[in-house]
Amino acid sequence: MAPQVAFIGLGGMGKGVAAKLAEWLGSGKAPGYSGPLVVYNRTTATAQGFAHETPGVTAVATVAEVVPAKIVFSLLANDAAADAVLGDYLSARAADGASHPAIYVNAATLLPATVKRQAAAAAKAGVEFVNMSVFGRPDAAATGSLVAVPAGPAAARQALAPLLPAFAGRGVWDLGEDPATSASFKLIGNFWISSQIEVAAECLALGAKNGIEDSAVLTMLETFLPSPIPIGYARRMGAGGYSTETGFAIDLGSKDLGHIRARAADSACPLPWADVAYIHLLQTKARHGGSLDWGAMFLAVRDNCGLPSNSKQE
Amino acid sequence: MAPQVAFIGLGGMGKGVAAKLAEWLGSGKAPGYSGPLVVYNRTTATAQGFAHETPGVTAVATVAEVVPAKIVFSLLANDAAADAVLGDYLSARAADGASHPAIYVNAATLLPATVKRQAAAAAKAGVEFVNMSVFGRPDAAATGSLVAVPAGPAAARQALAPLLPAFAGRGVWDLGEDPATSASFKLIGNFWISSQIEVAAECLALGAKNGIEDSAVLTMLETFLPSPIPIGYARRMGAGGYSTETGFAIDLGSKDLGHIRARAADSACPLPWADVAYIHLLQTKARHGGSLDWGAMFLAVRDNCGLPSNSKQE
Structure with missing residues (x-):
């Protein structure tokens, strides 16, 4: 039987998510899915090294080799890379004449407009598209404690659900049908995080200019944040x-x-x-x-x- | 024996703090201090009504009548009112020829420049000045669960300390010698609070403009704030x-x-x-x-x- 789940993009976040996915597939905890996890990375050596050190992972050298999978995760660095890889995937699927149902899951932080365009291109090729933004740092990815925010066609989200516990230990926030809302939501979250940094920076600076130790400002934040x-x-x-x-x-x-x-x-x-x-x-x-x-x-x-x-x- | 503690300014916050102070003085938990608490308010009827309904409180009709107290708290609505009342107090003290040690404690949110000017005027009249900003809403004042941020001469802060547990149930953050740092600190705290409101407002608005329910944004805040x-x-x-x-x-x-x-x-x-x-x-x-x-x-x-x-x- 052909591998059922593939993963594209082995950066710091991708490696963590892929490792937890491979472990999950191997454990039999995802009804209807089995391993190995097929991984592809644009730098092939990275995929080979990762497969070598991670149980339940098989590396492939071309995007075409992930076409047989039922679910393809993609976690790439930016909109251009994500566009290029999805384009390669859809071209390879067309070249293969493949018509089996497939779900393409973007986990990168992309513009909602990019996600909308990608979802339309995927749908045209008979592929369901889910945007599944994730919150958490690489260390949270490595321990399976991310938050996942999926949005896309209901059937695709349902098919995806058994795989999410592998890495979304802190929660799954389902946003419904429109993949672009998940991309917008991720931007709101990162805006909120960057705002916390800016707020703290301005408070610390005003303190420093007025004879107030950082420690006093930090005590205030530690007391009021959980209030x-x-x-x-x-x-x-x-x-x-x-x-x-x-x-x-x-x-x-x-x-x-x-x-x-x-x-x-x-x-x-x-x-x-x-x-x-x-x-x-x-x-x-x-x-x-x-x-x-x-x-x-x-x-x-x-x-x-x-x-x-x-x-x-x- | 003359009353030892006086309280000026019976707005929403002031009433709560004064009631807890009166209770504390009556309980004998403040070594070296006893009641009743003398209260003054520019609208005399407010002070009379408050004294009538609050055990351990005596209302007076003029600022001159608080002069005998060792410690005078002041919690007024703005810098102009605070300036006027401190001026009245220092004039009355001079008119009485009073020379006993006294501590004047401002608990209102004033400009650091105002606090500096008031501290200098008090010192000139032989009165020690402590700025003791407080954090918390009127309901927290009423239950004694404020944070107090005192700054001023060490001896004055030491003399003040036995009274603070009456109302500062959430903490006392001592900022040292310079009263103006306490006033700056309070501004930093209120800046932080207003920033939280603005951040949340912008996140909610971006959500509303992008098909994301408020409840999803709130879930994000509830998850990430304690993170x-x-x-x-x-x-x-x-x-x-x-x-x-x-x-x-x-x-x-x-x-x-x-x-x-x-x-x-x-x-x-x-x-x-x-x-x-x-x-x-x-x-x-x-x-x-x-x-x-x-x-x-x-x-x-x-x-x-x-x-x-x-x-x-x-």
Whole structure:
């Protein structure tokens, strides 16, 4: 019987995911699937070395050799590489005259527009396309503790499901039919992560310019991050809840952000994010008054991108 | 014996703190201090009503009547009110010819420049000044579960210490001698909180513009906030650790932020914070190369405010 699962792209993340997949297939825990895992990498020596050191893995030298598989995972470095490899795969499938059902699973972080284009090309060739973004670092991939965010045709997601426990130990967040939503979601997640870095950087810098040790700022983050503050505000914003019964009024918040910006100016510490948050508070005040909770700065963000107000208070 | 502790400013926060202080004084848990708590409010009826309903509280009608106290807490709405009341207090003390040691404790969120000016005015009148910013909402004040951040003369902080457990149930973060650092710290904390709101708002908006339910974004926040991501990056930035062994390279991060901005453009969803983070990544890349962890965007923030590089990798 031909191998059923193939994996393309053996970078730091790919190696971890592929190793866990091979182990999973070998263990018999995926009903309907068996090993070995066929791996392909554009640098062939990488695939050969990986197969040599990883039980249950067979290396191949051409994309054509993964065509027989029922499920092909792809985890490549960028949109251009991902486009090229999918193109090679679909060409090889056509050249083989292959018509068996196949599912192509992109796990790389690609533009939603790229994913949309790839899904259309795959569908045209009779291949179902699932975007399955993953969250986690290479060390999390190596221990099978990623989060996987699949989106694509229901039947394809169902066929894929028995394989996900191999590497998605921290959760599977199913986003439904449209592969592009998974790609967008991954970008939102990475935006959130980069925002945490920028927020912490600006807080540490303002501290350093005002005689406050990093350790004090870190104590604040360690105390407040697990507190109800960030999720509490996020939940209430999602629900359109801007009552000051549980929040802090825009007029008080904009006073404080004004103070923060004054401190930034006096200590020559540019804080672009304080400027943006302040402007969003003023915008919200101009349109909705100053007495809503400062979570209502979401109303300015919504307004600026054309979403209607979601306020339950008005 | 004259009352030893006074409290000025009975807004939502003040009432909670004052009630817990009165209870604490009455319980005998503060060695060297006893009740009743003397309260003053610019609207006298508020103080009278509060004293009527709160055991261990005595209302007074003038600032002059708090002069005999050893410790005077003040929690007022803004810098102008705080300036006016401290001025009244110091004038009354001078008019009385009072020379007993006294400690004036500001708990309001004021500009560090205001705090500096107030501390100087107090010192000139023989009064020690402590800035003791507090974190927490009125409901946390009412249950004694605030964080208190005192800074001021060592002897004054020592004298204050037995009173803090009354209301600072979540922690006392002592910042040392300079009252202004406590005021700056409070601004950094409120900047961090407002940043969490803005980050969540932009993530929710980008989701809404790309077919992703709020609930999926909230699931992501609920999963990643308690994860090692935000604190891990913050700690490594503080330590100048930008190795990609545990992080994500600038070149990969700037590719992703480029994708995020493209998605923002394509879905007409302004994301000013993505723009800032992207520019900081490019700035870091220009000066330090693209292979450091993307936490190195802190180097751009540091550079922009005149702090030296803290990189241990270079």
